[in-house]
Amino acid sequence: MVAPPKKLLIGPLSAAGPGTLYQQIVDGLKREVSEGRLPPGAPLPSFRNLAADLLVSVITVKRAYEELEREGIIYRRQGLGTFVADAADARSREVKKAHARELIQHAVREASEAGLAHREITDLLHEIIIAEGDAVHGHKRR
């Protein structure tokens, strides 16, 4: 059996990446979960170990774990460690959906402020969906 990756558990954390490092850890772990590479019940490294592997402070990983725990994507068992929750996949999608909704809301507000009509906004959205088509398709789960 191949040991699970440590330093390469999630994509690279970079100051040049989107969001704070802690957000990048949250997003990275969610991606691993939603794409099935971290199945329900899979153990996660302790936050001190993950911090050393990712070269970030313990507090950053701790914060990311706390957020994932709040969202029901992972759970902690005293003395045993941290694991991917059952149905983490579905929860992860719920959270992503809520976030996407927020972003679209924001985009619509911006577009309205720029004086775009409803029709123009939906056309724009449509255009983007088609342009993103391949990327979206590529991200379909399994």
Place this chain on the structure above:
Amino acid sequence: MDTSAVEIRGLTKRFPKFTLGPIDMTVPAGAIYGFVGPNGAGKTTTLDLIFGLGGTDGGTIRVLGLDHVRDEVAMKRAAGYVSPDLNYQAWTRIDRAIGFVRGFYPTWDDNYCQTLLSAFHLNWRDAIATLSFGAKTKLSLLLAMSWRPKVLVLDEPTIGLDAISKQQIFGELLGMVRDGERSVLMSSHNLTDLERITDHVGMIKSGRMIFEGATSDVVERFRMVDVEATHAAALAEQAGITVQETEGLRGRVLVDQRQVSVDHLRARGVTVLSDGPVTLEELFVALGRA
């Protein structure tokens, strides 16, 4: 019981042209603490005082609950100090320097020393005089880390190191605090790196601590805000506001949200043009130059 790694209370030291303190500082157990401040702010003086290099004029210093003077021997068995002034040239070769330091510490860990030697690309038989500046720094770190101190104090450990060596050292420090019992207190000007790897951060300026806390809390506490007000310069009077620039009615101010909220400024008739987060480095510049 959760004894702090380092606890400084009311520390004061007077020099003819400079007074340090009174300062308080708390390094929690298991943390990596970044100690920052402009040149000449008193960082090295503070670190030296912890290890009894110079007497204090007031206050207390405890390391793992031990008084730094009364319990000096016990404290020095638990805490190591690496300063840029260390020079192991007299031992001529790495193996001799190791043999010398090793003799002082019953807790010396040969396996860990070996691991660090290869991680730092140092060779047992290298002549110390031929080592690069960075390699000498790594040797000092290796000699302090190999006896596995509970508290490691580092004064500018990455000064003059390339990005690869810096990353190696930070990796080893994070590895060192993995067990949650060991702690690191380090001064550094590598603010971007510190923001990434430290759990706690404290900044001193002209001998006084101006902020201290969990790195993420400290950074999120402050906002850089552009304002328009009929009296932009007068905002300087407000506690929690550090004026960065003013141009006519425009002003750029750093807001400490623990003391005043951005909404409070709006309520006082200030137009907020933009309101954004800051990095540790930006915070350092904003508070350091004022």
